[in-house]
Amino acid sequence: MSKDVIPSAMNEFASNRAMPEWISARLSSYAAAAGLGAFGATHDAQAAIVYTDVPDVTITQGQGPIYINLDNVGQNEFAIAAFLNSVRVNPYNIGAQSSKVLTSMSYYVNSFSTGAAIGPASAEAGGARFAGRQVGPYFYNFVGTDKYVGLKWDVGGGNFNYGWARMDVTAANNGTATLFGYAYESTPNTAIAAGAIPEPTSLALLAAGGGAAALRRRRQTS
Numbered sequence: 001m002s003k004d005v006i007p008s009a010m011n012e013f014a015s016n017r018a019m020p021e022w023i024s025a026r027l028s029s030y031a032a033a034a035g036l037g038a039f040g041a042t043h044d045a046q047a048a049i050v051y052t053d054v055p056d057v058t059i060t061q062g063q064g065p066i067y068i069n070l071d072n073v074g075q076n077e078f079a080i081a082a083f084l085n086s087v088r089v090n091p092y093n094i095g096a097q098s099s100k101v102l103t104s105m106s107y108y109v110n111s112f113s114t115g116a117a118i119g120p121a122s123a124e125a126g127g128a129r130f131a132g133r134q135v136g137p138y139f140y141n142f143v144g145t146d147k148y149v150g151l152k153w154d155v156g157g158g159n160f161n162y163g164w165a166r167m168d169v170t171a172a173n174n175g176t177a178t179l180f181g182y183a184y185e186s187t188p189n190t191a192i193a194a195g196a197i198p199e200p201t202s203l204a205l206l207a208a209g210g211g212a213a214a215l216r217r218r219r220q221t222s
Contacts, residue, residue, distance in 0.1 A: 052182055059176070068092075068151070078151055087176070087177045089165075093154070101125045102162075108130050109131040112150055114148070118163070121191070122152070151182070155188060160188060162192050166179070
């Protein structure tokens with residue numbers, strides 16, 4: 001399991017760790033833009049999207065839940081379970097904690113599309129929080145690898161951090177779920193775009209620096 005925030009992005013790039021293709025493609029475009037000097041914005045060091053990549057974990061009926069621990073510290077915050085011919089996403093609340101699962105529609109856990117805002121204005125899922133069930137095809141709107149469930153994490157003091165989990169839910173074997181990764185916005189009560197990952201400021205600087213070094217080498221050899 002790996003966790004990425006803005007300052008660690010350059011370290012991960014430099015160590016040449018394998019990343020999912022969907023992230024690698026984005027980072028490649030960022031690096032290309034950096035070589036053209038496209039990055040000039042500053043970023044608040046106190047605010048960051050924290051992303052966790054996990055091995056692609058799949059569960060089906062009767063298998064244990066997949067837990068989501070957004071900050072990778074202490075207790076889990078959410079769980080994906082497959083039972084009673086359904087797939088459900090539930091908060092893993094202990095004590096006074098009041099985390100919620102969010103939906104792009106109402107009541108059932110309907111997926112958010114890439115780029116959709118997940119935040120204070122998002123509706124909370126109700127009931128058994130079905131993400132898939134063997135009654136009606138409309139329950140299987142998570143089919144495909146670019147669908148997101150919205151997460152509302154209770155961090156205390158009436159504050160919530162908002163996040164997403166990228167998952168696939170299918171009707172196979174009466175309900176199967178796969179988790180690919182998750183992220184949250186570290187600034188409380190602030191929306192996050194579904195699928196957003198840490199901004200690659202460090203990668204941009206690295207790419208720009210590499211371009212400058214290459215130019216210096218060309219000048220020295222000419």
